[in-house]
Amino acid sequence: MKAISNYIYIPILIFLISSCAAALKPNQSTVRPKDIKDLQLFETVSDLKIFDKKDGTLKTDEITANRAKALLNKAIKSFDEKIPFKGEIIISQQEIKNQIETEIKDLFALLSSLPAIHGIAIPNVLDSLLLANGKRFALLASIDGFTGKKEKKIDLKEPDEKMLSTINSSGEALRTQSLLRIAILDSKNKDIAFFNQSILDNEDPLELSTLQKQITEIFTKYFW
Template identity: 20%
Template sequence: MKNLLIIFLLLTLFSCGTNKYLTSSVQATEVENMNYFKPLSYIQYIKKGNKLERNDSLSNITQNKIDSILIKNKSQYRLSDKITIDNDTINAKIESEINYLAQIINRTKNLNDIKLTPTIDSIIQNNDQRFSLIIVAAGFRRRKGNYGGQVAKGAAIGILTLGMAVPTPIKSNLFLHGFIFDSKNHNVAFYKRVLPQEKSPTDPEIIKKQLNSLFEGYFYERK
């Protein structure tokens, strides 16, 4: 299931998108003191050509930096306590259910009638909070030296096709998904994914910028 979520995230990474958020009937003013799940992070590493491989080290760095930023900015993001789960089976179910919810939302483009999945619903109810947040990160970084070679290949293809097809390689990329779950109504209250940025997926400034972007226009005005 983890591989399915990675595939889905990568597809949305390269697909067209907007910075618009989706909400249920719940108003933003109702969303307060959210518990939050440990962030999920799927960072790929490109060693050769354009072949992506998940990199645990990069994924963990990004995950920890997101977690640190959430902790330091709890009031801004209306957060209370972190939900910590030390059970691999349950964590795998959460990832599977996030994959399921993300695919439905991506297909329907709305949150109407999207009910919470059993594991997530049970966890947030057991933590005695109505709302809970989870952030999911996806992105990639190239091995040093890989980018120049791909640029040269792109230029060669451009010459052969008279400039009609010039694939532009990207050094690195990051984008975030944000979900707010509602245990009272047993549904997804908020969802947004930010447009990808061609920056390092482990850069804390970029991560903070994307976290802020997730809630612009919802929790606070756009800057």
């Protein structure tokens, strides 16, 4: 009788394992969106570039990147009734701020290159800051791409990308492009609870409406 019981349990176990695997989405952990509370916001990051119409190249500019970060922060907070924000983690020490920015950029580069987020650990400095503040969840956001707008007192550096970078996969010449990435960290489980990104061609990342459109797209079927 014991042998027969074992044969009964094995198919059930296989069914349960396969059901869990099927339910696990590539860009989400097992944490349910409704269980994400007390969400903290880290400072946003940006590598936004300017498209120079004169020579058809992309140039870096710190002032424009800072403007993009501030605008993204405003766009995210405009969803405070839908996204469970409870506060921000503000870092004053420049050295730590630089470490955080590097970790966020490296993490987004990694997540963007993988088919699924499972098994990716939280970067060390970000994790330690969450633990020090007694917080479990934090939202990271990055805005990249390029714009045709020039902020005042602009200091363009040498071009680091050629005209090829402003042509999409369909061969269409672009003048603006907005690439928004968002992730939610889970310090309790030491992993990434959520990751998604949105890329819009010929949409200006220095327009609040563009960022709000992308945030809506990113969190569709997650927070709403």
